[in-house]
Amino acid sequence: xxxxxxxxxxxxxxxxxxxxxxxxxxxxxxxxxxxxxxxxxxxxxxxxxxxxxxxxxxxxxxxxxxxxxxxxxxxxxxxxxxxxxxxxxxxxxxxxxxxxxxxxxxxxxxxxxxxxxxxxxxxxxxxxxxxxxxxxxxxxxxxxxxxxxxxxxxxxxxxxxxxxxxxxxxxxxxxxxxxxxxxxxxxxxx
Numbered sequence: 001x002x003x004x005x006x007x008x009x010x011x012x013x014x015x016x017x018x019x020x021x022x023x024x025x026x027x028x029x030x031x032x033x034x035x036x037x038x039x040x041x042x043x044x045x046x047x048x049x050x051x052x053x054x055x056x057x058x059x060x061x062x063x064x065x066x067x068x069x070x071x072x073x074x075x076x077x078x079x080x081x082x083x084x085x086x087x088x089x090x091x092x093x094x095x096x097x098x099x100x101x102x103x104x105x106x107x108x109x110x111x112x113x114x115x116x117x118x119x120x121x122x123x124x125x126x127x128x129x130x131x132x133x134x135x136x137x138x139x140x141x142x143x144x145x146x147x148x149x150x151x152x153x154x155x156x157x158x159x160x161x162x163x164x165x166x167x168x169x170x171x172x173x174x175x176x177x178x179x180x181x182x183x184x185x186x187x188x189x190x
Contacts, residue, residue, distance in 0.1 A: 079173050082128045086166050086174065089123065092116040093164075123166075131165035133158045133176040142167075144175040148182040157181045 096109075096116065103109055123129075131142050138145060138156050142165060151159035158178045165176025 078126065079168055082123060082126060082166070082168055083174055085119065085123060086128065086164070089116070089119055090164055092119065127169040128173070129167050131167060131172070131176045133161050133165065133178050138178070138180050142172055142175055143178045143180075145180045146177050147179040149179045150183055151181040153181040155181055155183050 092112070093116070096113065099109060133143055135153060136158050138158055143158060144165075146162050149159055151157075153159045157180070158176075159181040160179040161176055162179060163177035165172065166174050
């Protein structure tokens with residue numbers, strides 16, 4: 001009986017080892033499967049992170065573009081309004097040029113002069129300035145030549161301003177309409 005007992009114990013021991021080995025194989029398989037799952041989950045996580053970062057970058061770009069467009073719309077609306085006010089200012093100037101010297105002391109005229117100065121100051125506060133053209137070299141970016149006339153100025157110099165031009169924050173919003181000197185007028189010829 002002892003052989004049988006020993007044989008049974010041996011068989012039992014082998015069965016236990018076989019079961020332990022099978023459990024170890026099952027554990028390794030489970031670990032491999034979980035490792036594959038981890039790799040797959042890590043890959044998905046990376047893909048989602050990449051999508052998230054791309055969407056955030058796209059949103060930042062959209063927000064920047066929207067802000068720039070909004071600023072440009074405001075600037076354009078301000079520029080259009082400034083041009084309309086510049087027309088009013090030009091009309092003030094033309095009207096004031098029609099006054100005679102003795103009318104300059106009239107209180108009504110002084111009030112009109114003050115309004116014209118206040119209007120010019122409000123425009124300057126918003127960055128609108130008149131282009132100083134008379135006697136300057138003709139610049140096609142700042143001047144619009146209407147005519148060539150003989151004058152006391154050198155050739156290609158602005159001899160007369162027909163309509164004032166304006167800049168807004170150093171950008172030309174309306175070029176000055178000018179007459180350009182065609183040559184120096186010689187008074188000794190007549």
